[in-house]
Every structure is written in C-alpha cells, then in structure tokens.
Amino acid sequence: MELDKMDENEWRYHGEGNKSLVVSHVQLSIVLRLLKYPAEDSENPPQTVEQAFRQVQNIVDFSSNVMSCLLGEKFVHSGEVVKLPLEFVRQLSIKVQHQRPAWRCDKVMDIYSGCALCLPNLTSPTLHQPTHTPTLCIEIKPKCGFLPYSKHVSQDIKTKVCRFCMHQHYKVAMGTWKRRSRYCPLDLFSGNRQRMHFAIRQLIDEPQNNLKIFKGGRCIFSSMDGIEDSMDLNSLLHHLRPYFQYGNNRINSHMTSKALLTDFIQVVVNALLSAGGGDGGVGTDRRGEGRSFCEASLFNKERSRHGSQGSPSDSVLYRVRQTQMLDTLDIEGLYPLYRRVEQHLQDFPKERTRLQMDGPYNEAFLEKLHKCPSEDDGSLEYAVSKVHQYRVAMTAKDSQIMVALVPSCEEEEDDEGLPGQRQHRDFLSSRPPAFSYSVSILDLDPKPFDNIPRQLRLDQNIVSCYLRSSCALPKGALPLHSGIFTAAEREDCTLLFHPV
Ligand SMILES: O=P(O)(O)O[C@@H]1[C@@H](OP(=O)(O)O)[C@H](OP(=O)(O)O)[C@H](O)[C@H](OP(=O)(O)O)[C@H]1OP(=O)(O)O
Numbered sequence: 001m002e003l004d005k006m007d008e009n010e011w012r013y014h015g016e017g018n019k020s021l022v023v024s025h026v027q028l029s030i031v032l033r034l035l036k037y038p039a040e041d042s043e044n045p046p047q048t049v050e051q052a053f054r055q056v057q058n059i060v061d062f063s064s065n066v067m068s069c070l071l072g073e074k075f076v077h078s079g080e081v082v083k084l085p086l087e088f089v090r091q092l093s094i095k096v097q098h099q100r101p102a103w104r105c106d107k108v109m110d111i112y113s114g115c116a117l118c119l120p121n122l123t124s125p126t127l128h129q130p131t132h133t134p135t136l137c138i139e140i141k142p143k144c145g146f147l148p149y150s151k152h153v154s155q156d157i158k159t160k161v162c163r164f165c166m167h168q169h170y171k172v173a174m175g176t177w178k179r180r181s182r183y184c185p186l187d188l189f190s191g192n193r194q195r196m197h198f199a200i201r202q203l204i205d206e207p208q209n210n211l212k213i214f215k216g217g218r219c220i221f222s223s224m225d226g227i228e229d230s231m232d233l234n235s236l237l238h239h240l241r242p243y244f245q246y247g248n249n250r251i252n253s254h255m256t257s258k259a260l261l262t263d264f265i266q267v268v269v270n271a272l273l274s275a276g277g278g279d280g281g282v283g284t285d286r287r288g289e290g291r292s293f294c295e296a297s298l299f300n301k302e303r304s305r306h307g308s309q310g311s312p313s314d315s316v317l318y319r320v321r322q323t324q325m326l327d328t329l330d331i332e333g334l335y336p337l338y339r340r341v342e343q344h345l346q347d348f349p350k351e352r353t354r355l356q357m358d359g360p361y362n363e364a365f366l367e368k369l370h371k372c373p374s375e376d377d378g379s380l381e382y383a384v385s386k387v388h389q390y391r392v393a394m395t396a397k398d399s400q401i402m403v404a405l406v407p408s409c410e411e412e413e414d415d416e417g418l419p420g421q422r423q424h425r426d427f428l429s430s431r432p433p434a435f436s437y438s439v440s441i442l443d444l445d446p447k448p449f450d451n452i453p454r455q456l457r458l459d460q461n462i463v464s465c466y467l468r469s470s471c472a473l474p475k476g477a478l479p480l481h482s483g484i485f486t487a488a489e490r491e492d493c494t495l496l497f498h499p500v
C-alpha cells in the first residue's frame with residue numbers, strides 16, 4: 001500500500017462499531033480502521049491531529065504491549081498507525097456514507113486527522129484464486145462470561161443472573177433492540193459443547209451486535225439495522241451448504257437445514273475450544289467455580305451442572321474470560337477506588353501522566369497492572385492498579401472473537417495457509433468436512449478512565465430495570481425466560497440433542 005497514491009475506489013465499506021469505521025481493500029487483505037466523532041462535532045474536530053495520532057498509537061500500544069500479553073500473542077494483531085492523505089479520507093467518507101447503517105450515523109468518520117489503523121483483514125485472510133473456496137468467518141462479541149463474585153456486590157441478583165441477560169431487558173426497554181436475545185455468555189464460555197452449541201444457536205436466531213458471518217470477506221449475516229432484522233437464515237444456509245456437503249459420503253446426499261446448522265456450529269465450537277499447538281488441558285479457573293451458570297439461561301440447568309469444566313487453558317475463550325476476570329471488585333467495589341484516584345488527580349493534575357491514566361501503554365503500565373497489593377492498604381497505588389485492571393477487563397468484555405475457516409482440502413492445495421496473519425492454525429477433525437482455522441481477537445482498545453462513572457450508572461440502570469421486570473412476573477419466574485417455551489424455543493432445545 002503506497003500512502004501517497006491512495007485511491008478511494010480501491011476500498012470498500014466493511015463495517016463499523018461505536019467508535020470506529022472499517023474499510024477493506026478490494027485486492028489486498030488489509031483493512032483501515034478510522035476513528036469516528038459524534039456528528040455534532042463534524043464541523044469542529046474534537047481533537048488535534050497530534051491528539052488523534054496519539055489516540056491511534058495508544059490503541060496499537062495497548063493491544064501489543066498489554067492485551068497481547070494477557071490474551072496470547074497468537075490471537076492478537078495490533079496493526080500499525082498510518083497517516084493518510086486528507087483528500088483520500090474525504091472521498092472515502094463520501095463513498096461509504098450510503099452504506100452505513102442509519103443507527104450508526106449519530107457519529108461521523110474522522111476526516112480531519114488522516115490518522116488510521118492499518119490491520120490485516122481477518123475476514124478474508126487469503127487472496128483467492130477463482131477455484132478456491134472463500135474463507136468463512138464468524139465474528140462473535142461474547143461479552144462478560146462470569147458472574148461477579150466480589151463482596152462489594154450489593155444486589156444478590158447480580159450473582160445469579162449475568163450482566164448480558166439482564167442488559168437485554170434494559171436494551172429492549174430503551175428501544176435499542178426489538179427482541180431480547182436468548183444468548184447467554186456463560187453458556188458460550190462454559191466449555192461444555194452442548195451449552196456452547198446452544199449459545200451459538202441463540203446468536204444465529206438473534207445476532208444483534210454479537211454475531212456477524214462473512215464469506216470471502218463480505219458480511220453475509222448480521223443484524224445490520226438496530227431495529228429491523230435484516231438477517232435471513234435461509235440465505236445463510238444457502239451460503240453454508242457448499243462448505244458442508246463436499247467430501248466423504250455427503251457428495252450427493254441432501255442435508256437437512258438442521259443438520260447443516262449443527263455441523264456448522266460444531267466446527268465453530270471446535271475452533272473456539274482448540275489451541276494453536278499449546279499444552280491443552282482443562283481450565284482451572286477456580287475463582288469462577290460454582291458460579292458458571294446464569295439463572296436466566298434457557299439451557300437446561302441440570303445438564304449444565306453435570307459437565308461444564310471450563311474451556312481448555314490455551315483456548316481463546318479461556319484467555320478472554322481470564323482477562324475479563326481482572327475485574328475482581330465489580331464496578332461497585334471499584335468505584336470508590338476510582339474516586340480516590342480522581343480526587344488525587346484533582347489535587348495534583350500533573351500526576352495523570354505519571355500514573356499513566358491515558359497511557360502510554362508500555363511495560364511500566366503492565367507492571368502497574370501486575371504489582372497490585374492483595375488487600376486495600378488505603379494507598380493511591382492500590383487504587384491505580386485496580387483501576388488499570390478494571391479497564392483492561394472492560395476491554396476484554398467488549399472484544400470480539402473472529403474465527404476464520406477454510407475447508408482443509410483447500411488448505412492442503414495451498415500450503416501458504418492464511419496469509420496476512422500470525423497463524424493460530426490447526427485442523428479441526430470434526431465429522432466431515434474438516435476445516436483449518438485461525439482465531440483472532442479484535443477491538444482491544446483501551447477504555448477511558450473517565451468512563452468509569454458511566455459504568456456505575458449503567459450497572460444500576462440495568463439491575464433496576466431487571467428487578468422491575470421480575471416484579472411484573474409471577475413469583476419464582478425469572479424474567480428473561482418465563483419457563484413457558486414457545487414452539488421455536490422447544491425446537492432449539494431439541495437441536496441440542498441431535499446425534500453428533
Ligand atoms: O457498556 P456495554 O456493555 O453496553 O458495552 C458497550 C457496547 O454495547 P453493547 O452492550 O455491547 O451493545 C458498545 O457497542 P455498540 O455500540 O452497542 O455496538 C460499545 O462497544 C461500547 O464501547 P465504546 O464505548 O465504543 O468503547 C461498550 O461500552 P464499554 O462499556 O465497553 O465502554
């Protein structure tokens with residue numbers, strides 16, 4: 001990529017989140033991730049070019065120096081900061097505007113700084129020859145995979161029902177989504193194949209912003225619009241069928257949609273549980289023991305109690321959850337420590353730099369994170385360490401897991417593998433067909449220190465909204481799933497017990 005010869009026609013809209021917009025190159029396997037600003041700031045950029053550059057550099061440093069150490073290098077691609085010609089960025093912004101979902105247009109792309117993050121395109125890791133099968137890619141935003149165990153938790157319900165399941169009530173009440181998702185992160189992180197299968201099935205039913213599926217780098221399945229559902233299961237099945245019908249005894253046989261979906265989910269589960277050549281083994285995540293089931297999950301409680309050992313210790317799920325669990329105090333226990341730091345910074349504003357509240361995210365930051373007294377000794381250092389740990393946990397709770405799959409026969413032909421990535425590659429020896437895969441973790445940006453009060457307010461709103469919905473239901477009934485199964489819900493449960 002030659003930065004002085006950038007042409008907007010060589011880039012297309014790829015996707016966006018709350019704070020960045022991503023475009024992909026039409027030929028090379030790379031993406032550019034550009035910052036977004038609130039639309040009201042579009043006339044006056046909220047930061048200088050130097051600040052924007054620092055923000056993007058901080059993202060790279062946080063990912064490569066902090067998150068990569070915690071999550072494992074094999075899963076993390078930190079990318080590099082690039083400085084783009086402003087005219088290119090302006091033309092690009094005009095070009096992609098009509099493809100952006102309306103609900104994301106409260107923010108505009110940064111056209112002033114020219115700073116962007118250049119990353120490998122994890123959804124189309126190989127340049128396909130016409131004969132090659134396009135890569136299938138599944139992106140999951142799993143959210144928080146454990147129940148808080150902190151003594152500071154004031155509401156008992158938080159130790160029984162997970163944050164995601166409670167948040168669903170709040171999101172529907174606020175009009176963010178039309179329907180509640182029946183996905184529960186604790187099922188996905190459980191390491192129990194049936195629970196994981198169930199969780200992914202729920203994501204397919206109601207993807208919200210937790211699931212996207214790509215084929216050859218193009219998004220083929222997602223909830224593109226916040227309110228209207230634009231995903232179509234039949235079209236997804238149509239895309240998947242060729243991947244699951246080749247080989248062995250399936251060449252001429254017709255798979256039912258249910259069997260096709262079961263195979264597909266099984267391949268994803270295998271990838272999520274597998275390791276890239278590490279030592280394997282079952283997780284020994286003692287802090288989460290006995291608290292691995294969310295009472296709002298629809299998955300059969302008895303079954304889950306008898307077989308959820310946790311994910312293997314070198315799997316992506318284990319690493320993400322362990323990092324999330326750096327939030328040891330819960331926002332309720334953390335907030336007073338935030339106040340201690342905030343008070344100190346009000347008295348001594350210059351200390352913000354020494355304490356690395358906004359970076360730089362280097363080895364010294366990692367050391368602050370690790371060197372934390374086990375008990376609160378009333379010190380500023382304790383508070384700073386806990387705040388840093390909490391922010392790292394927040395990043396892990398908001399990250400995405402990307403699983404790229406290539407049928408393994410393709411892989412044998414093309415010994416180059418999945419270029420553009422440091423590989424976590426293995427063969428999945430599930431029932432046919434076999435896939436080779438790579439697993440990555442995206443969106444590892446630092447969460448601002450000043451966001452912490454918002455976290456507390458949101459936590460309170462989520463819990464009170466959930467408790468209000470519980471009061472409206474008959475005694476003993478948990479609000480997410482009232483126990484009265486619809487035909488569709490029963491169907492989902494039977495899918496679990498198909499022979500595999
Ligand atoms: O607070 P949460 O759990 O709702 O997470 C926010 C996400 O909402 P979600 O519930 O996943 O739909 C939210 O995602 P959406 O915009 O809803 O797709 C962002 O990821 C937000 O992060 P940031 O402020 O952009 O850095 C996330 O905010 P942080 O809490 O991670 O700062």
Ligand SMILES: Nc1ncnc2c1ncn2[C@@H]1O[C@H](COP(=O)(O)OP(=O)(O)OP(=O)(O)O)[C@@H](O)[C@H]1O
Nearest residue numbers: 015016017018019020022031119120121122123443
């Ligand atoms: N390296 C990459 N390769 C391929 N696709 C990517 C890559 N990085 C991001 N994307 C796509 O772009 C989308 C938006 O990116 P990202 O999640 O980083 O945005 P964000 O604004 O930081 O999200 P959030 O809402 O969590 O703040 C992702 O959901 C993913 O589909």
